[in-house]
Amino acid sequence: MVRFLFRRLLFALFLVVAVSSSALLLTRLAPGDVTTQLGPFASAAEVARTRERYDLDRAPASQWALWLARASRFDFGDSFLYNRPVRDLIGRAAANTAALAVVALAAATLIGIPLGMFTGSRRGAAAALVRGVSLLALSVPPLLTSLLLVFIASRTRWFPAGGMTSVDALDLSWAAWLADVARHLPLPALALALPIAATFERLQAQSMSEALHQPFLLAAVARGVAPRDLIVRHAWRVSLRPICAVYGLAIGALLSGSFVVEYVTAWPGLGRLMFEALRARDIYLVAGCAAMGGLFLALGSLVGDLLLAAADPRAREAQTG
Numbered sequence: 001m002v003r004f005l006f007r008r009l010l011f012a013l014f015l016v017v018a019v020s021s022s023a024l025l026l027t028r029l030a031p032g033d034v035t036t037q038l039g040p041f042a043s044a045a046e047v048a049r050t051r052e053r054y055d056l057d058r059a060p061a062s063q064w065a066l067w068l069a070r071a072s073r074f075d076f077g078d079s080f081l082y083n084r085p086v087r088d089l090i091g092r093a094a095a096n097t098a099a100l101a102v103v104a105l106a107a108a109t110l111i112g113i114p115l116g117m118f119t120g121s122r123r124g125a126a127a128a129l130v131r132g133v134s135l136l137a138l139s140v141p142p143l144l145t146s147l148l149l150v151f152i153a154s155r156t157r158w159f160p161a162g163g164m165t166s167v168d169a170l171d172l173s174w175a176a177w178l179a180d181v182a183r184h185l186p187l188p189a190l191a192l193a194l195p196i197a198a199t200f201e202r203l204q205a206q207s208m209s210e211a212l213h214q215p216f217l218l219a220a221v222a223r224g225v226a227p228r229d230l231i232v233r234h235a236w237r238v239s240l241r242p243i244c245a246v247y248g249l250a251i252g253a254l255l256s257g258s259f260v261v262e263y264v265t266a267w268p269g270l271g272r273l274m275f276e277a278l279r280a281r282d283i284y285l286v287a288g289c290a291a292m293g294g295l296f297l298a299l300g301s302l303v304g305d306l307l308l309a310a311a312d313p314r315a316r317e318a319q320t321g
Contacts (some may be wrong), residue, residue, distance in 0.1 A: 008298070008301070008302045009015065009277055012295065012299070012302070013300075015295075016294040016295050017068070020294060021287075021289065023289075024067060024283060024284075027287070028056075028063065028064075028283055029060060033056050034080040034280065035047045035051060037081075037280055054283060055281075076288040076291070079282055080282045080284075082197045086094075086284050086287075087288070090270065090291075093270045093289070094270050096267065096268050098255060099181075100185065100189055100269060102189060103185055103193075104254055105254055108196035109197075111193070111197040112197035113243065115130050115134070115205075116204020116208060117204060117205075118130065119131055119201065120204060120205035120209045121235070131201075131205070134196070134198040134202055137197070138195055138198045142195065142260045143264065145194060146261050149187050149191050149265075150187065150264060159183060159184060159186045161185070161265075162184075162265050162266040163266045164184050164266075164268055165181055184267075185278075186305070187265050191264075191265065196250050200243060200245065203246065204242075206242070207239035207241065207242045208235060210240070211239040212235050231288050247307055248299060248302070248305060249301070250301070251300030252300025255299065256273045259275050269285035270296075273285070273289055274293070
């Protein structure tokens with residue numbers, strides 16, 4: 001297990017360096033730079049100072065090497081868009097995305113896995129209806145889902161239509177602020193959770209159906225094991241392998257941030273920050289967001305491997321062998 005964790009940490013380091021370096025170099029090599037944000041009336045001296053401050057006067061390889069040396073000391077440079085250290089910006093955005101991702105993942109798990117157990121072990125109109133809704137949730141793009149939820153929220157006033165807090169949130173107490181954030185969570189969390197819950201339901205249903213036909217489960221039926229115990233205590237654990245295999249990917253995708261959902265719902269997370277940085281050609285902010293996204297992907301992959309090892313001893317032997 002120690003060797004396995006060491007390999008995963010090395011992979012995480014490689015992924016973060018590769019993703020952030022690629023983002024920095026691609027942003028640098030694309031036409032234009034942050035000086036275009038200065039406007040048409042910027043003087044040549046102002047443009048030159050800006051290029052020097054953000055190392056745009058260096059060759060791309062030289063700029064990358066300088067940035068990598070600074071990043072090794074957790075100095076990711078300054079953001080042109082916000083005129084603040086990138087480290088502070090991505091730390092706050094990552095925390096906001098993490099809070100949203102945890103709620104969305106919990107909702108997707110609590111919805112998708114029980115429904116998958118139901119549709120995988122039952123037949124009839126109710127199971128067919130759940131399968132149809134899951135296919136619909138998988139087919140609708142996140143953009144349409146987000147827009148639909150924003151429309152519903154704006155018409156019904158059941159929950160706020162966007163943002164993370166209300167306008168007067170700064171004047172609230174700590175408990176009132178948390179309650180205000182909780183009121184804003186359902187819209188973006190549901191937009192993120194629906195397709196993942198549908199994925200979990202489809203995978204769990206297929207795996208449950210296959211598990212119920214395993215010889216040892218047929219023998220349990222012959223011994224008179226109750227149907228509920230057969231599903232909950234025996235078939236469910238066997239059917240968890242496909243869910244654990246994709247769980248890490250779901251965690252990584254959620255923690256990396258969703259451009260569409262965060263932008264439509266005005267959630268100040270990593271995905272929205274990355275979009276704004278790309279639009280402004282804020283090179284160091286793009287690289288910092290990419291580094292954090294790569295770290296989250298590696299973390300999600302590690303969690304998925306550990307869950308798979310816990311659910312399937314054969315996978316644990318293969319990983320630690």
